[in-house]
Amino acid sequence: MxxxxxxxxxxxxxxxxxxxxxxxxxxxxxxxxxxxxxxxxxxxxxxxxxxxxxxxxxxxxxxxxxxxxxxxxxxxxxxxxxxxxxxxxxxxxxxxxxxxxxxxxxxxxxxxxxxxxxxxxxxxxxxxxxxxxxxxxxxxxxxxxxxxxxxxxxxxxxxxxxxxxxxxxxxxxxxxxxxxxxxxxxxxxxxINFEKFTYIRKRTSNDDVFSLAIIGNINSKIKGPDVILKALNKVVNEYNCKSIVLNVVGTKRLDDEFIEYIAKNNLDHNVKLQGYIPNDALPEFLSNMDALVISSRKETFSIAGIEAMATGIPVVSTRCGGPEDYIIDGFNGYLVDNENYEELAKSICKIIQEYDKFDLPEIKKHAYNNYxxxxxxxxxxxxxxxxxxxx
Incomplete structure (x- = not known):
């Protein structure tokens, strides 16, 4: 043609x-x-x-x-x-x-x-x-x-x-x-162009920090900033997983209400703003993450989920639309009810605790075969x- x-x-x-x-x-x-x-x-x-x-x-x-x-x-x-x-x-x-x-x-x-x-x-x-x-x-x-x-x-x-x-x-x-x-x-x-995704995550037992990524303007209500921060608070302060770090990509500065929430709940060491990462540098960045979270209220697709799986990492997402088509519970991540930060927190903890159960090369292969x-x-x-x- x-x-x-x-x-x-x-x-x-x-x-x-x-x-x-x-x-x-x-x-x-x-x-x-x-x-x-x-x-x-x-x-x-x-x-x-x-x-x-x-x-x-x-x-x-x-x-x-x-x-x-x-x-x-x-x-x-x-x-x-x-x-x-x-x-x-x-x-x-x-x-x-x-x-x-x-x-x-x-x-x-x-x-x-x-x-x-x-x-x-x-x-x-x-x-x-x-x-x-x-x-x-x-x-x-x-x-x-x-x-x-x-x-x-x-x-x-x-x-x-x-x-x-x-x-x-x-x-x-x-x-x-x-x-x-x-x-x-x-x-x-x-x-996506899989030729860019030559990296695959290789987490070892020596990794003290669990690196969780979220991509997009999370100041936007539709991205569920309140949902992910409340979930993070439960993970850190209720489930006592102090080693988790939420890496925020695509947002230079959080709105004041979220900064105040982070400070109030002693989450300063658990949130890291990565700013804007060039698209060509995203594959390498994701290969250093352990999982991706999508906390949105609505997504028609969310290509970030596919990019994450292209590096072999699991994705935990709300049932917000697009991710429901490509996340298979227990295989390449977890789906939770929309806006349910308690379920989101439990699923994040489950990924941390059962990370070895995920077959990262198979996650990558499934993404390649379909997306x-x-x-x-x-x-x-x-x-x-x-x-x-x-x-």
């Missing part, structure tokens, strides 16, 4: 001040570029005073990366209440730049959008005007609320009607599509082929 040309439109992408922001979108596209011709379109929202010539050719920036191009169009914010004006403006900006610049460089066979909003709207404009088939992979947990909001409803309906195939990254997300009577949706999970680029990309290519054969 090397002759197939696909334009990927990503709703979120890395920024200078947030280099790890949804970096896995781009990583997945780079991996699939080994099998077909790809380009990426990113539509960046910036303050209006930063855009000099909105409809001119130079409002689109082209960045060449290896064997693919990244096209970035700049737009300015228009309030959702002015949706008709917003659509007219966005349609013109996206389609003018697509026709004047992108189309002259390459003609595409298919559009693949990552995250329906707002990328699906840009895909809709191009698909409708230039007659390209469109598919959408959904990642977002907030999508259900957009389906219900009147200000977004008409645009969501346009995207749904224009999309030939939806992919949900998890089974719970697929169920949400079913709830809105969208039946052209199948599960294709996120995947590696080698496992998932062929399924995606098969869908492309089937869709285009019907056009």
């Amino acid at each position: 090397q002759d197939l040309k696909v334009l990927y439109i990503t709703s979120w992408f890395p920024l200078k001040n947030a280099p790890n922001r949804c970096v896995f979108f781009r990583e997945q596209i780079v991996l699939i570029s080994k099998s077909l011709n790809v380009s990426i379109l990113e539509v960046e929202t910036v303050p209006i005073f930063k855009i000099k010539k909105i409809f001119a050719k130079n409002s689109l920036k082209v960045e060449k990366q290896g064997n693919y191009n990244i096209y970035r169009i700049q737009i300015y914010r228009v309030p959702p209440k002015r949706m008709k004006l917003r659509n007219k403006y966005l349609n013109k900006v996206v389609c003018v730049n697509y026709k004047k610049v992108i189309l002259k460089e390459q003609k595409f066979d298919l559009i693949h959008v990552h995250a329906m909003w707002p990328g699906g709207l840009f895909g809709y404009f191009i698909s409708k005007k230039f007659g390209l088939p469109m598919v959408v992979t959904e990642h977002a947990s907030y999508l259900e609320s957009l389906f219900r909001k009147e200000s977004y409803k008409s645009n969501i309906e346009k995207i749904v009607n224009q999309t030939l195939q939806f992919f949900a990254v998890g089974s719970k997300l697929k169920k949400m599509f079913s709830n809105f009577n969208i039946d052209n949706c199948d599960v294709i999970p996120n995947f 590696s680029h080698d496992a998932v990309i062929p399924k995606q290519l098969e869908y492309y082929n089937n869709i285009l054969s019907k056009e």
